[in-house]
Amino acid sequence: MKVVVDMNKCQDHGQCVFAAPDVFHLDADGHLGYVSDPDDALREDVEEAADVCPLQAIRIED
Amino acid sequence: MAARIVVAGAAMAGLRAAEQLRAAGFTGPLTLIGDEPHMPYNRPPLSKEVLAGKAPFDSLAFRPRASVADVAWRLGTRITAARLAERTVELADGEQLAFDGLVIATGTRPRRLRCPGPATGRHTVRTLADAQGLRAALTRPGARVVVVGAGFIGCEVAATAVGLGAAEVTVVDPEPLPMLRPLGELPARLLLRRHEERGVRFALGTGVTAFEGDEHVTGVVLGDGRVLPADVVVEAVGSVANTEWLAGNGLDLTDGVRTDALLRAGDLPYAVAVGDVARFPNARYDNVPRRVEHWSIPGDTAKRAARTLAAHLAGAEPDPAPFAPLPTFWSDQHDFRLQSFGAPSLGLDDIRVLAGDPDGDPTGDVVVGYHADGRLVGVLALGGPAAASGAARYRAELLQQPAPSTQHA
Numbered sequence: 495m496k497v498v499v500d501m502n503k504c505q506d507h508g509q510c511v512f513a514a515p516d517v518f519h520l521d522a523d524g525h526l527g528y529v530s531d532p533d534d535a536l537r538e539d540v541e542e543a544a545d546v547c548p549l550q551a552i553r554i555e556d
Numbered sequence: 557m558a559a560r561i562v563v564a565g566a567a568m569a570g571l572r573a574a575e576q577l578r579a580a581g582f583t584g585p586l587t588l589i590g591d592e593p594h595m596p597y598n599r600p601p602l603s604k605e606v607l608a609g610k611a612p613f614d615s616l617a618f619r620p621r622a623s624v625a626d627v628a629w630r631l632g633t634r635i636t637a638a639r640l641a642e643r644t645v646e647l648a649d650g651e652q653l654a655f656d657g658l659v660i661a662t663g664t665r666p667r668r669l670r671c672p673g674p675a676t677g678r679h680t681v682r683t684l685a686d687a688q689g690l691r692a693a694l695t696r697p698g699a700r701v702v703v704v705g706a707g708f709i710g711c712e713v714a715a716t717a718v719g720l721g722a723a724e725v726t727v728v729d730p731e732p733l734p735m736l737r738p739l740g741e742l743p744a745r746l747l748l749r750r751h752e753e754r755g756v757r758f759a760l761g762t763g764v765t766a767f768e769g770d771e772h773v774t775g776v777v778l779g780d781g782r783v784l785p786a787d788v789v790v791e792a793v794g795s796v797a798n799t800e801w802l803a804g805n806g807l808d809l810t811d812g813v814r815t816d817a818l819l820r821a822g823d824l825p826y827a828v829a830v831g832d833v834a835r836f837p838n839a840r841y842d843n844v845p846r847r848v849e850h851w852s853i854p855g856d857t858a859k860r861a862a863r864t865l866a867a868h869l870a871g872a873e874p875d876p877a878p879f880a881p882l883p884t885f886w887s888d889q890h891d892f893r894l895q896s897f898g899a900p901s902l903g904l905d906d907i908r909v910l911a912g913d914p915d916g917d918p919t920g921d922v923v924v925g926y927h928a929d930g931r932l933v934g935v936l937a938l939g940g941p942a943a944a945s946g947a948a949r950y951r952a953e954l955l956q957q958p959a960p961s962t963q964h965a
Contacts, residue, residue, distance in 0.1 A: 503615075506941045507886065507895075508948055509852075524941030541621070545572065545855050548886065550598055550618060 503551035514539035558584035565661030566590025569831025569854035576862035578623035586627040602687040603712040660829040664795035673767025702786040706734035710792035715889040726757040740904040812847040817878035819861035825868040828861035839878035856881040895944040898934030898954040
């Protein structure tokens with residue numbers, strides 16, 4: 495699975511981190527980092543993360 | 557024949573319900589009916605980026621999941637009536653649509669002020685069309701803006717208007733502080749100071765009694781007798797649930813559609829309510845049914861309601877675990893953000909500073925906690941990303957601890 499976050503849209507809300515903590519994280523300054531090729535077993539978590547992103551900045555590209 | 561589901565409402569809650577019905581295993585025909593001409597779009601930017609001219613419409617549209625590529629969209633179409641016992645809804649042109657399952661997702665519309673005076677020049681912010689109309693008015697040189705209502709929308713619009721260079725921006729509210737009811741006194745005081753430092757004026761402790769002007773608004777008359785000159789008025793005084801079409805079906809439609817703990821309307825196994833229009837009990841707290849207009853609710857309710865409805869339509873018993881979402885909200889104003897987790901409104905009498913110094917640097921980050929019976933029931937961050945991260949650290953605690961019931965129903 496390939497995950498793309500539009501970093502021009504991202505405003506570091508961190509909702510994705512709650513939904514998919516194995517894929518998304520906030521660094522010490524509160525800025526987003528993520529794994530761009532997570533295991534397919536995490537698909538449901540990543541879909542949830544994409545849903546709850548306030549900026550709708552997360553895209554799943556198969 | 558496969559069961560058919562009609563989703564009444566084609567905004568975020570309707571879209572999420574359709575997606576979650578598919579995720580719950582429902583494979584039958586789905587029809588989404590919405591009165592706006594647009595595919596579902598994200599509303600929070602309407603009071604901020606769209607007003608500021610920084611976000612075109614195609615950046616707001618949700619990307620529906622592939623699982624709903626086959627749904628029928630009936631956009632620009634209003635539902636005028638429902639006969640739930642016969643399982644039909646009626647559209648504005650008289651067409652009848654039959655269903656086996658119904659998702660009620662018709663949302664809300666802005667409440668309007670009933671004051672004498674002209675109507676032209678008075679705006680609300682709910683739809684894309686609203687935001688585009690307001691933007692045109694705000695960007696006229698020298699605009700004097702009066703925002704009625706110091707809640708989420710009012711404070712956001714005021715901040716955006718100042719950022720656009722409006723000549724004067726004044727927020728009017730009968731409460732003594734902005735966002736007092738959702739946030740409590742200490743954060744509301746901090747919020748007032750931050751807005752004033754950035755150029756927003758306030759007329760607090762008074763309401764609006766009339767509008768001045770012939771055809772177009774020229775002024776706003778306050779309850780204390782003052783008159784604020786105004787070219788643009790924004791009414792941000794709450795919302796009204798869109799439930800008229802459901803009248804006559806025996807549902808409790810007092811402030812939205814009352815649901816049970818599984819989001820069923822009127823205990824009907826074939827009708828659920830989601831999003832802003834649903835008045836649901838939250839088992840995490842006191843079980844008092846409330847409508848909740850936070851952005852997270854359409855997604856949360858859709859997920860739970862879809863499982864309930866899909867189970868019923870498959871002839872199975874739905875999961876009996878009551879709906880118990882952890883509320884969360886944010887609000888971007890000027891250069892700062894409010895970020896909350898939990899239920900601050902249940903702990904307004906016991907607000908404690910968890911991080912930062914409220915009396916120190918007026919731009920500094922502050923995190924406060926709300927307590928009921930001595931236990932943390934909600935947190936609020938005010939400031940930058942570090943403050944929000946600070947508040948998020950309490951989220952796990954809030955998720956683990958159901959709050960005790962309180963007298964603040």
